[in-house]
Amino acid sequence: MVASSSLRFDLKSYLKERQRQVEAALNAILPPQDPPLIYESMRYSLLAEGKRLRPILCLASCELAGGTAAIALPTACALEMVHTMSLIHDDLPSMDNDDFRRGRPTNHKVYGEDIAILAGDALLTYAFEAIARHTPEVPADRVLKVIAALARAVGAEGLVGGQVVDLQSEGRDDVNLETLHYIHTHKTGALLEVSVVSGAILAGASEELQEQLRTYAQKIGLAFQVIDDILDITATAEELGKTAGKDLAAKKATYPSLLGLDASREYADQLITEAKAAIAAFGAEADPLRAIADYITARKH
Amino acid sequence: MVASSSLRFDLKSYLKERQRQVEAALNAILPPQDPPLIYESMRYSLLAEGKRLRPILCLASCELAGGTAAIALPTACALEMVHTMSLIHDDLPSMDNDDFRRGRPTNHKVYGEDIAILAGDALLTYAFEAIARHTPEVPADRVLKVIAALARAVGAEGLVGGQVVDLQSEGRDDVNLETLHYIHTHKTGALLEVSVVSGAILAGASEELQEQLRTYAQKIGLAFQVIDDILDITATAEELGKTAGKDLAAKKATYPSLLGLDASREYADQLITEAKAAIAAFGAEADPLRAIADYITARKH
Numbered sequence: 001m002v003a004s005s006s007l008r009f010d011l012k013s014y015l016k017e018r019q020r021q022v023e024a025a026l027n028a029i030l031p032p033q034d035p036p037l038i039y040e041s042m043r044y045s046l047l048a049e050g051k052r053l054r055p056i057l058c059l060a061s062c063e064l065a066g067g068t069a070a071i072a073l074p075t076a077c078a079l080e081m082v083h084t085m086s087l088i089h090d091d092l093p094s095m096d097n098d099d100f101r102r103g104r105p106t107n108h109k110v111y112g113e114d115i116a117i118l119a120g121d122a123l124l125t126y127a128f129e130a131i132a133r134h135t136p137e138v139p140a141d142r143v144l145k146v147i148a149a150l151a152r153a154v155g156a157e158g159l160v161g162g163q164v165v166d167l168q169s170e171g172r173d174d175v176n177l178e179t180l181h182y183i184h185t186h187k188t189g190a191l192l193e194v195s196v197v198s199g200a201i202l203a204g205a206s207e208e209l210q211e212q213l214r215t216y217a218q219k220i221g222l223a224f225q226v227i228d229d230i231l232d233i234t235a236t237a238e239e240l241g242k243t244a245g246k247d248l249a250a251k252k253a254t255y256p257s258l259l260g261l262d263a264s265r266e267y268a269d270q271l272i273t274e275a276k277a278a279i280a281a282f283g284a285e286a287d288p289l290r291a292i293a294d295y296i297t298a299r300k301h
Numbered sequence: 302m303v304a305s306s307s308l309r310f311d312l313k314s315y316l317k318e319r320q321r322q323v324e325a326a327l328n329a330i331l332p333p334q335d336p337p338l339i340y341e342s343m344r345y346s347l348l349a350e351g352k353r354l355r356p357i358l359c360l361a362s363c364e365l366a367g368g369t370a371a372i373a374l375p376t377a378c379a380l381e382m383v384h385t386m387s388l389i390h391d392d393l394p395s396m397d398n399d400d401f402r403r404g405r406p407t408n409h410k411v412y413g414e415d416i417a418i419l420a421g422d423a424l425l426t427y428a429f430e431a432i433a434r435h436t437p438e439v440p441a442d443r444v445l446k447v448i449a450a451l452a453r454a455v456g457a458e459g460l461v462g463g464q465v466v467d468l469q470s471e472g473r474d475d476v477n478l479e480t481l482h483y484i485h486t487h488k489t490g491a492l493l494e495v496s497v498v499s500g501a502i503l504a505g506a507s508e509e510l511q512e513q514l515r516t517y518a519q520k521i522g523l524a525f526q527v528i529d530d531i532l533d534i535t536a537t538a539e540e541l542g543k544t545a546g547k548d549l550a551a552k553k554a555t556y557p558s559l560l561g562l563d564a565s566r567e568y569a570d571q572l573i574t575e576a577k578a579a580i581a582a583f584g585a586e587a588d589p590l591r592a593i594a595d596y597i598t599a600r601k602h
Contacts, residue, residue, distance in 0.1 A: 038457045038465045089422060094414035113395035114468055117418060121390060122457040124422065128429045129452030132445045140441035144433045147448060151430030156339045156423040164339045167415055 009284075011291040015056065022055040023047065025073050026080060029130055041111040041119040042126075046084045048102040053224075053292075054079040054195040060288040061196045061213055064279075067203025074134035075146055075202060078127035079195050082154050085120040085127075086191075090163065092116060124154070138202050146198045153194035162186025175253035181222075188228075189221035196289075212278050219275035220293050226268040227296060229254035230261065272297050309585065312592040316357065323356040324348065326374050327381060330431055342412040342420035343427075347385045349403040354593075355380040355496040361589040362497045362514055365580075368504025375435035376447055376503060379428035380496050383455050386421040386428075387492075391464065393417060425455070439503050447499045454495035463487025476554035482523075489529075490522035497590075513579050520576035521594050527569040528597060530555035531562065573598050 026046055032039050055076030062072035091098040091106040092113060098106050108116035128147055135143045152158055166183045169175045196217035200210050232247045233256055247254045255264040275293045279286045327347055333340050356377030363373035392399040392407040393414060399407050409417035429448055436444045453459055467484045470476045497518035501511045533548045534557055548555045556565040576594045580587045 033457070035457075035462050035465050035469075037469065038462060042457065085422075089418055092415075092418065094418065114393075115465065117390055117393065117395065118461050118465055120422070121386075121425065121455075122461040124425055125452050125456035125461070129449055129456060132449040132452065140445050144441050144444055144448075147445075148430055148433040151426045151433065154422075155426035155430060156334070156336075156343065160419050160423040160426070161336050161339060164336050164416065164419055168336075168338065 009287040009291050011288075011295055014288060014291070015051075015295075018056045018059060019052045021069070021073075022052045022059075022076060022080065025077050029074065029077050029134070030081075030126065037111070037115060038118060038122060041107060041115050042123055044110060045088050045101075045107045045119065046081060046123065048104055050080070050102055052080060054083050054191060057192065057195040057217070057289075057292065058199040060292065061199030062203045063199075064213070064282065064285055064289060065200040065203035065205035065209055067199070071135065071137045072199050072202050074130045075150075075198050078130045078150065079191065079198070081123040081127040081130070082150065082159075083191060085123040086154075086159055086163075088116050088120040088123070095163075095167065135202070139204075142201055142204065145201050149194050149198060149201065153190040158186055158190035162188070162190070169253060171251065172253075173251065177258055180253050180255065180258060184222060184225040185218070188225045189218060192221035192224065193217040212281070215278040216275045216289060216293070219271045219278065220296055223268045223271035223275065223293075224296050226255045226264050226271070227299065229256055230264055230268070231299075233261065268297050310588040310592050312589075312596055315589060315592070316352075316596075319357045319360060320353045322370070322374075323353045323360075323377060323381065326378050330375065330378050330435070331382075331427065338412070338416060339420060339423060342408060342416050343424055345411060346389050346402075346408045346420065347382060347424065349405055351381070351403055353381060355384050355492060358493065358496040358518070358590075358593065359500040361593065362500030363504045364500075365514075365583065365586055365590060366501040366504035366506035366510055368500070372436065372438045373500050373503050375431045376451075376499050379431045379451065380492065380499070382424040382428040382431070383451065383460075384492060386424040387455075387460055387464075389417050389421040389424070396464075396468065436503070440505075443502055443505065446502050450495050450499060450502065454491040459487055459491035463489070463491070470554060472552065473554075474552070478559055481554050481556065481559060485523060485526040486519070489526045490519060493522035493525065494518040513582070516579040517576045517590060517594070520572045520579065521597055524569045524572035524576065524594075525597050527556045527565050527572070528600065530557055531565055531569070532600075534562065569598050 027043075030039070030043060030046060032043065058076040058079055059069040059072050063069055087101055088107045090096050091101055092108055099109055100106060106116075107119060111119065127150070131143060131147055131150070135146075154160065156164075162183050162185070165179065166187055169179060169183065193214060196213045197210055200213050205213070229247065232254065247257075255267065259267060272293050276290050279289055328344075331340070331344060331347060333344065359377040359380055360370040360373050364370055388402055389408045391397050392402055393409055400410055401407060407417075408420060412420065428451070432444060432448055432451070436447075455461065457465075463484050463486070466480065467488055470480060470484065494515060497514045498511055501514050506514070530548065533555065548558075556568065560568060573594050577591050580590055
């Protein structure tokens with residue numbers, strides 16, 4: 001399926017161009033300011049190398065729904081800010097205690113725990129400011145919907161809730177598939193889902209289209225996490241840009257540990273098939289989303 | 302001045318009634334949910350005894366500007382959520398390392414550092430969701446303005462920026478009045494300012510009225526902090542509900558340490574006079590804001 005999509009659509013060039021666009025926007029929307037230390041810390045993590053998957057999904061979804069990438073760019077930046085905040089806080093000593101991220105020392109290793117916590121707080125806050133202040137082309141009621149949806153995806157009903165259950169599950173050997181599913185649909189899935197759905201809302205998509213895109217996003221979100229679990233076992237630290245084999249060392253419940261490696265790979269493939277089925281009604285305008293779905297199962301890091 | 306205001310206006314009853322109203326709204330807008338631990342932690346700090354000064358200022362300002370308290374109540378709750386988040390994160394071991402707050406063990410002493418950080422993140426996020434989702438009576442463009450103003454007051458240009466400079470100033474003996482002023486106008490002042498201004502925006506106040514109220518808020522915000530510094534020296538831990546004498550022990554720059562105790566008290570009085578002058582054009586409808594200004598210099602904790 002990778003091959004057939006690639007015949008029509010050059011994903012590599014598309015992602016490269018979009019990454020460039022998103023990174024230019026991130027750099028512009030959060031320039032160095034006073035007090036210098038906090039902006040350095042925010043920019044250190046925000047501008048570190050990354051796939052920019054969430055912003056790219058938002059832009060692609062907005063375009064599929066008839067909007068322009070330009071109207072979704074501040075929201076796309078906000079999604080990357082929220083994602084970066086979650087990485088900075090997750091890496092803290094009292095959480096996952098990680099020293100490396102995106103191939104570099106984690107934020108608190110460079111700036112200290114206090115500044116890392118505050119940089120996360122400031123990025124989270126600025127995400128909402130960026131959307132509220134920089135989306136004047138879109139009717140205000142739609143922008144409010146995007147803010148409400150993003151907040152729900154990030155808070156105790158979403159990402160934070162997933163992280164809490166993840167922390168509570170650590171070191172326990174009775175974590176079942178249901179709990180693992182909860183953790184991932186909240187910790188990773190919710191933000192990927194709102195990345196896609198927010199683009200559609202900004203474009204003024206119908207409820208029906210929003211639901212199709214939501215299904216697509218839920219499927220690729222879960223597949224993304226299954227692949228992440230697989231890569232933690234099969235990839236090297238160099239490929240990942242972060243510590244490998246952490247889940248095994250921590251005896252963490254993962255899809256491979258509960259389902260086995262082969263069944264996990266099949267599960268991921270099935271989810272990607274279902275994701276593409278959800279947007280099957282569309283023509284070439286959905287090629288970016290199809291190719292991104294394929295890319296998720298094909299990725300090596 | 303306390304007496305002359307009190308003749309016309311019963312501040313004690315007013316504050317008691319408003320505290321009751323705000324606390325009922327906080328309890329309703331953030332009920333216990335799954336996963337239980339994070340909601341317990343959020344509610345532990347949010348519903349702990351507090352003056353509710355920021356929400357009350359927001360409601361009073363909205364009414365002065367011709368709106369109802371009802372339309373400002375979700376924003377009022379959001380202000381208390383943001384304030385609570387800042388207390389939870391400030392109290393962390395890597396920041397101010399406080400064991401007691403509002404007369405009870407701090408959040409991380411009860412729930413652990415990891416959950417305390419996440420409870421702060423979730424409260425900060427939910428603040429924006431509460432405003433975006435629960436203010437349907439107000440035109441969406443005004444609600445967006447409130448969200449943008451709140452975010453700016455909380456982020457690296459506001460509260461977080463003030464906290465960063467405060468952390469950087471710790472243990473230094475060369476902190477001057479200018480730096481102290483920066484710290485307080487950002488760490489405490491920005492949120493008090495947006496508390497007042499957001500109520501006015503929701504009510505559709507003119508730019509002129511917004512500016513009058515902004516001046517009022519800036520003056521009482523600074524006075525609040527000067528009094529806080531004075532109370533740290535003169536009040537007991539029991540009165541404060543938190544550790545007393547911390548500033549002295551930490552050799553922290555404060556208004557009393559830079560200006561002396563008497564001059565600090567005079568400065569606070571002068572700020573309150575200026576705050577009331579900014580709203581002198583109003584009649585009895587501004588009595589709550591006048592009485593709150595007096596209350597700030599009169600408070601014992």
